Amino acid sequence: MNININVYLNVRDTNFYQSGSFPVWNSDFKKDPDWTAAIAAYEWIQQINKNMGTSVNIVQVIYNEENDITELVKKVKPIF
Known part of the structure:
Protein backbone atom coordinates (compact mmCIF):
# COMPACT_ATOMS: atom_id res chain seq x y z
CA MET A 1 0.00 0.00 0.00
CA ASN A 2 1.01 3.64 -0.36
CA ILE A 3 0.86 6.50 2.12
CA ASN A 4 1.12 10.21 1.41
CA ILE A 5 3.79 12.09 3.33
CA ASN A 6 4.18 15.86 3.65
CA VAL A 7 7.42 17.21 5.08
CA TYR A 8 8.21 20.74 6.17
CA LEU A 9 11.96 21.24 6.45
CA ASN A 10 14.38 24.04 7.18
CA VAL A 11 17.67 24.27 5.31
CA ARG A 12 20.09 27.15 5.87
CA ASP A 13 17.34 29.37 7.31
CA THR A 14 15.01 28.59 4.41
CA ASN A 15 11.78 26.64 4.92
CA PHE A 16 10.51 24.33 2.24
CA TYR A 17 7.77 21.79 1.73
CA GLN A 18 7.74 18.52 -0.16
CA SER A 19 5.16 15.80 -0.51
CA GLY A 20 5.07 12.37 -2.03
CA SER A 21 3.51 8.94 -2.03
CA PHE A 22 5.52 6.05 -0.58
CA PRO A 23 5.04 2.29 -0.49
CA VAL A 24 4.88 0.57 2.90
CA TRP A 25 4.23 -3.02 3.86
CA ASN A 26 0.54 -3.48 4.54
CA SER A 27 1.23 -5.85 7.45
CA ASP A 28 3.62 -3.36 9.11
CA PHE A 29 1.14 -0.53 8.64
CA LYS A 30 -1.66 -2.53 10.24
CA ILE A 62 2.37 14.58 8.36
CA TYR A 63 1.09 11.45 6.67
CA ASN A 64 -2.26 10.89 5.00
CA GLU A 65 -3.10 14.57 5.48
CA GLU A 66 -3.95 14.40 9.19
CA ASN A 67 -1.46 12.35 11.19
CA ASP A 68 1.39 14.39 12.67
CA ILE A 69 4.41 12.13 13.22
CA THR A 70 7.06 14.81 13.62
CA GLU A 71 8.33 13.61 17.01
CA LEU A 72 8.37 9.95 15.92
CA VAL A 73 10.44 10.76 12.83
CA LYS A 74 12.96 12.57 15.03
CA LYS A 75 13.28 9.39 17.15
CA VAL A 76 14.04 7.05 14.22
CA LYS A 77 17.65 5.88 14.24
CA PRO A 78 19.47 4.08 11.40
CA ILE A 79 20.26 0.39 11.75
CA PHE A 80 23.80 -0.55 10.79
Missing part, protein backbone atom coordinates in the same frame (compact mmCIF):
# COMPACT_ATOMS: atom_id res chain seq x y z
CA LYS A 31 0.53 -3.31 13.28
CA ASP A 32 1.79 0.24 13.86
CA PRO A 33 0.77 2.80 11.23
CA ASP A 34 2.49 5.80 12.83
CA TRP A 35 5.85 4.08 13.28
CA THR A 36 5.73 2.58 9.77
CA ALA A 37 5.02 6.03 8.31
CA ALA A 38 7.79 7.55 10.44
CA ILE A 39 10.35 5.11 9.06
CA ALA A 40 9.28 5.86 5.48
CA ALA A 41 9.48 9.60 6.15
CA TYR A 42 12.89 9.27 7.84
CA GLU A 43 14.30 7.36 4.87
CA TRP A 44 13.00 10.00 2.48
CA ILE A 45 14.41 12.84 4.57
CA GLN A 46 17.78 11.09 4.57
CA GLN A 47 17.66 11.04 0.75
CA ILE A 48 16.85 14.77 0.78
CA ASN A 49 19.83 15.33 3.12
CA LYS A 50 22.11 13.46 0.77
CA ASN A 51 20.86 15.28 -2.33
CA MET A 52 21.19 18.71 -0.72
CA GLY A 53 24.64 17.99 0.64
CA THR A 54 23.72 19.49 4.00
CA SER A 55 21.72 18.63 7.05
CA VAL A 56 18.06 19.58 7.04
CA ASN A 57 16.04 20.34 10.15
CA ILE A 58 12.66 18.68 10.45
CA VAL A 59 9.90 21.20 11.15
CA GLN A 60 6.83 18.99 10.65
CA VAL A 61 5.94 15.62 9.12
Whole structure:
Protein backbone atom coordinates (compact mmCIF):
# COMPACT_ATOMS: atom_id res chain seq x y z
CA MET A 1 0.00 0.00 0.00
CA ASN A 2 1.01 3.64 -0.36
CA ILE A 3 0.86 6.50 2.12
CA ASN A 4 1.12 10.21 1.41
CA ILE A 5 3.79 12.09 3.33
CA ASN A 6 4.18 15.86 3.65
CA VAL A 7 7.42 17.21 5.08
CA TYR A 8 8.21 20.74 6.17
CA LEU A 9 11.96 21.24 6.45
CA ASN A 10 14.38 24.04 7.18
CA VAL A 11 17.67 24.27 5.31
CA ARG A 12 20.09 27.15 5.87
CA ASP A 13 17.34 29.37 7.31
CA THR A 14 15.01 28.59 4.41
CA ASN A 15 11.78 26.64 4.92
CA PHE A 16 10.51 24.33 2.24
CA TYR A 17 7.77 21.79 1.73
CA GLN A 18 7.74 18.52 -0.16
CA SER A 19 5.16 15.80 -0.51
CA GLY A 20 5.07 12.37 -2.03
CA SER A 21 3.51 8.94 -2.03
CA PHE A 22 5.52 6.05 -0.58
CA PRO A 23 5.04 2.29 -0.49
CA VAL A 24 4.88 0.57 2.90
CA TRP A 25 4.23 -3.02 3.86
CA ASN A 26 0.54 -3.48 4.54
CA SER A 27 1.23 -5.85 7.45
CA ASP A 28 3.62 -3.36 9.11
CA PHE A 29 1.14 -0.53 8.64
CA LYS A 30 -1.66 -2.53 10.24
CA LYS A 31 0.53 -3.31 13.28
CA ASP A 32 1.79 0.24 13.86
CA PRO A 33 0.77 2.80 11.23
CA ASP A 34 2.49 5.80 12.83
CA TRP A 35 5.85 4.08 13.28
CA THR A 36 5.73 2.58 9.77
CA ALA A 37 5.02 6.03 8.31
CA ALA A 38 7.79 7.55 10.44
CA ILE A 39 10.35 5.11 9.06
CA ALA A 40 9.28 5.86 5.48
CA ALA A 41 9.48 9.60 6.15
CA TYR A 42 12.89 9.27 7.84
CA GLU A 43 14.30 7.36 4.87
CA TRP A 44 13.00 10.00 2.48
CA ILE A 45 14.41 12.84 4.57
CA GLN A 46 17.78 11.09 4.57
CA GLN A 47 17.66 11.04 0.75
CA ILE A 48 16.85 14.77 0.78
CA ASN A 49 19.83 15.33 3.12
CA LYS A 50 22.11 13.46 0.77
CA ASN A 51 20.86 15.28 -2.33
CA MET A 52 21.19 18.71 -0.72
CA GLY A 53 24.64 17.99 0.64
CA THR A 54 23.72 19.49 4.00
CA SER A 55 21.72 18.63 7.05
CA VAL A 56 18.06 19.58 7.04
CA ASN A 57 16.04 20.34 10.15
CA ILE A 58 12.66 18.68 10.45
CA VAL A 59 9.90 21.20 11.15
CA GLN A 60 6.83 18.99 10.65
CA VAL A 61 5.94 15.62 9.12
CA ILE A 62 2.37 14.58 8.36
CA TYR A 63 1.09 11.45 6.67
CA ASN A 64 -2.26 10.89 5.00
CA GLU A 65 -3.10 14.57 5.48
CA GLU A 66 -3.95 14.40 9.19
CA ASN A 67 -1.46 12.35 11.19
CA ASP A 68 1.39 14.39 12.67
CA ILE A 69 4.41 12.13 13.22
CA THR A 70 7.06 14.81 13.62
CA GLU A 71 8.33 13.61 17.01
CA LEU A 72 8.37 9.95 15.92
CA VAL A 73 10.44 10.76 12.83
CA LYS A 74 12.96 12.57 15.03
CA LYS A 75 13.28 9.39 17.15
CA VAL A 76 14.04 7.05 14.22
CA LYS A 77 17.65 5.88 14.24
CA PRO A 78 19.47 4.08 11.40
CA ILE A 79 20.26 0.39 11.75
CA PHE A 80 23.80 -0.55 10.79
